[in-house]
Amino acid sequence: MSEKRRALEVNKVIGGAIRKHYQDVQQNRPLAYALLAPDPMIELCYAAGIQPAFPENYACVCAARKVSGRFCEVAENNRLLPDLCSYMRTAVGSWFAREVEKLPMGGLPEPDFLVYTTSACVTYYKWWDLYRFYFNKPLIYVNTPRIMDEIEDYYVDFTMKEIQRAIGELEKFLGKKIPDEKIAEVVKYSDQLVEYWHKMLELQKTVPAPAGLNDISNILFLLVALPGTKEAVDIAKQAYEEMRERADKKIGNVSDEKHRLMWLNIPMWYNLGLTNYFEDRGCAIPISDYTNYIWGVPRLDKPDPIESLAIKALKGELNESVEYYIDWMLRDIKEYKLDGVVIHSNRSCKVLSVGLLDAAKIVRETYDIPVLIIESDHTDDRAYSDAEVKTRIDAFIESLG
Amino acid sequence: MARLFAGVDIGSTSTKAVILDDSEKIVAYHIIPSGSDFKKSSRASFEAALEKARVETADVQLVVSTGYGRYITDLTSKAVTEITCCARGARHLVPDVRTIIDVGGQDVKVIKVSEEGKVTDFALNDKCAAGTGRFLERIAASLGLSIEEMAELSLKSAHKIAISNTCTVFAESEVISRISNGEPLEDIVRGLHSALASRIAGLAQRVGVQPVLLLCGGGAKNAGLVRELEELLGEVKLPPEDIDPRLVPAIGAALFAKEFFENKSS
Numbered sequence: 001m002s003e004k005r006r007a008l009e010v011n012k013v014i015g016g017a018i019r020k021h022y023q024d025v026q027q028n029r030p031l032a033y034a035l036l037a038p039d040p041m042i043e044l045c046y047a048a049g050i051q052p053a054f055p056e057n058y059a060c061v062c063a064a065r066k067v068s069g070r071f072c073e074v075a076e077n078n079r080l081l082p083d084l085c086s087y088m089r090t091a092v093g094s095w096f097a098r099e100v101e102k103l104p105m106g107g108l109p110e111p112d113f114l115v116y117t118t119s120a121c122v123t124y125y126k127w128w129d130l131y132r133f134y135f136n137k138p139l140i141y142v143n144t145p146r147i148m149d150e151i152e153d154y155y156v157d158f159t160m161k162e163i164q165r166a167i168g169e170l171e172k173f174l175g176k177k178i179p180d181e182k183i184a185e186v187v188k189y190s191d192q193l194v195e196y197w198h199k200m201l202e203l204q205k206t207v208p209a210p211a212g213l214n215d216i217s218n219i220l221f222l223l224v225a226l227p228g229t230k231e232a233v234d235i236a237k238q239a240y241e242e243m244r245e246r247a248d249k250k251i252g253n254v255s256d257e258k259h260r261l262m263w264l265n266i267p268m269w270y271n272l273g274l275t276n277y278f279e280d281r282g283c284a285i286p287i288s289d290y291t292n293y294i295w296g297v298p299r300l301d302k303p304d305p306i307e308s309l310a311i312k313a314l315k316g317e318l319n320e321s322v323e324y325y326i327d328w329m330l331r332d333i334k335e336y337k338l339d340g341v342v343i344h345s346n347r348s349c350k351v352l353s354v355g356l357l358d359a360a361k362i363v364r365e366t367y368d369i370p371v372l373i374i375e376s377d378h379t380d381d382r383a384y385s386d387a388e389v390k391t392r393i394d395a396f397i398e399s400l401g
Numbered sequence: 402m403a404r405l406f407a408g409v410d411i412g413s414t415s416t417k418a419v420i421l422d423d424s425e426k427i428v429a430y431h432i433i434p435s436g437s438d439f440k441k442s443s444r445a446s447f448e449a450a451l452e453k454a455r456v457e458t459a460d461v462q463l464v465v466s467t468g469y470g471r472y473i474t475d476l477t478s479k480a481v482t483e484i485t486c487c488a489r490g491a492r493h494l495v496p497d498v499r500t501i502i503d504v505g506g507q508d509v510k511v512i513k514v515s516e517e518g519k520v521t522d523f524a525l526n527d528k529c530a531a532g533t534g535r536f537l538e539r540i541a542a543s544l545g546l547s548i549e550e551m552a553e554l555s556l557k558s559a560h561k562i563a564i565s566n567t568c569t570v571f572a573e574s575e576v577i578s579r580i581s582n583g584e585p586l587e588d589i590v591r592g593l594h595s596a597l598a599s600r601i602a603g604l605a606q607r608v609g610v611q612p613v614l615l616l617c618g619g620g621a622k623n624a625g626l627v628r629e630l631e632e633l634l635g636e637v638k639l640p641p642e643d644i645d646p647r648l649v650p651a652i653g654a655a656l657f658a659k660e661f662f663e664n665k666s667s
Contacts, residue, residue, distance in 0.1 A: 345527075357607065364522065368521075370521065370522060371522065373524065375527040387469055388508075388525070391469065391482055391483070391484075391525075392484075392523075392525060394482045395482040395483075395484035395485055395520070395523060398481065398482055398484075398485045398520070399485070399519070399520040399521070399522075399523075401519075
């Protein structure tokens with residue numbers, strides 16, 4: 001590793017947790033395909049003894065192993081249009097490729113059923129619907145309202161009723177009751193995880209920032225795949241303590257932090273080295289909308305665990321308005337002491353691309369700081385052009401002074 | 402002998418070398434196609450410029466490279482991006498410039514500079530070449546015309562025909578279909594210039610156009626494109642007549658060479 005940046009030690013532990021998760025996915029039944037974006041169904045799966053598997057995260061794994069572009073191509077050869085989400089094309093493509101190619105982590109086995117919450121992006125609703133069509137398996141889902149202004153009480157009431165209905169369907173499918181105390185226990189673990197997560201995001205305001213964007217994205221796996229487990233809480237505690245120690249000793253992820261940037265949109269999972277390219281040039285990326293807003297999961301500390309799950313389902317960038325998102329960004333540019341914003345104009349992610357250029361305009365007008373726009377895709381590496389992207393980054397860093 | 406400084410811009414289509422003297426005047430320049438060997442083309446353009454200036458390599462105090470091939474040359478280890486160099490060169494030629502549009506062979510850059518000449522924002526076309534010089538080059542080739550003939554034809558037209566600007570290949574098919582419908586060639590060619598201008602203007606508006614607006618790169622040599630851009634963006638300035646508009650980033654690189662040398666010396 002470069003002497004200019006220092007990855008967190010806890011990454012090794014998280015790597016182990018990722019491998020264990022994919023072993024569990026291969027071995028455990030019943031298996032449900034679940035969503036990543038803040039979805040209360042994940043906690044319910046753990047409470048019910050159901051093994052969740054995450055096609056979206058699996059697409060990231062394929063990207064990190066440099067096979068996502070290949071699987072996108074397989075998906076396109078199997079009737080998925082090239083403009084569709086590359087998470088979807090990668091995961092579905094890997095399924096079509098399973099008999100002729102060696103899949104990373106052994107691939108995702110066919111699920112016993114599907115779970116879903118509508119507060120994620122619109123593609124997901126149809127993606128899970130397509131899985132139902134492919135596998136002819138039950139789809140158990142929670143309907144949620146979209147949030148344009150405040151979260152009204154009746155939105156929460158409605159979502160709680162939806163969660164109760166989904167619990168009833170899960171119990172019917174399993175042929176047994178999910179104990180209330182088990183739901184309360186997983187929600188308690190999920191809340192402890194979120195509490196550490198909030199503390200870690202807060203520590204990133206320290207100058208120099210204790211962790212890099214790749215570290216934080218790695219820690220995010222705990223919220224993605226393991227919310228509601230004690231294992232996730234233990235690893236999050238370890239990550240927090242390591243970051244706390246670094247912050248106290250003023251040890252930064254970037255050894256000579258000169259600039260602090262915000263990253264907007266999903267990272268390029270096939271090219272996490274791009275973050276290092278910034279870091280090696282003295283630019284820390286302590287915050288991204290991906291880690292802080294999409295995964296800005298609220299505390300799950302309401303007296304009624306079902307209410308906590310309902311609020312989890314309603315909050316976050318994917319379900320809230322562009323205005324909220326821009327307000328958060330303007331607040332955090334100040335609080336995280338940022339000197340620039342990097343926007344990943346993400347070809348196949350429509351929902352996160354809406355409002356991005358408006359955000360860029362408002363940032364320029366409000367703070368007079370430079371905004372870099374780079375065009376690529378989060379999972380389809382065929383949309384990435386190294387020379388073009390690095391020329392833009394170099395010029396951006398030159399403009400930072 | 403006066404001290405000399407050089408800038409070499411190794412672009413996707415052509416490589417440009419410029420030699421400046423102490424007073425920042427251009428002593429010589431040379432432009433050649435970049436080809437596939439950037440080391441060879443950068444050295445060849447630099448040596449040709451030296452020959453025109455009747456000087457030796459040792460007479461040049463420092464060389465700065467820029468352009469896509471800036472790290473691939475063996476002339477120098479000092480590299481600055483073409484965005485920063487273009488802004489520097491443009492301000493040298495037009496001191497009150499605030500927005501620069503550089504229409505190159507495979508890319509278009511829009512650069513915004515502060516009153517002090519610092520780059521404050523920029524935008525480049527994405528991976529599609531439909532908004533670049535290549536758009537006109539490709540269609541000119543299919544029509545059997547030169548770019549200069551295309552520009553002249555465009556200026557003769559009083560009525561432009563709308564042509565899609567989303568894809569060069571589709572635009573080419575559209576042109577052929579318009580010709581077979583018997584529509585006047587000058588109106589079709591003007592439509593092509595207008596399509597390109599509208600794509601460039603869209604990129605410029607993303608950054609926000611502030612006067613004085615300078616157009617440089619190969620596109621600045623095309624009067625048909627200049628007319629269409631002026632319709633969309635208002636007055637467009639060009640580099641002084643004695644300066645080839647493709648040289649602006651190389652001039653900026655040579656100015657950086659002078660600055661780096663003087664900073665090191667002081």
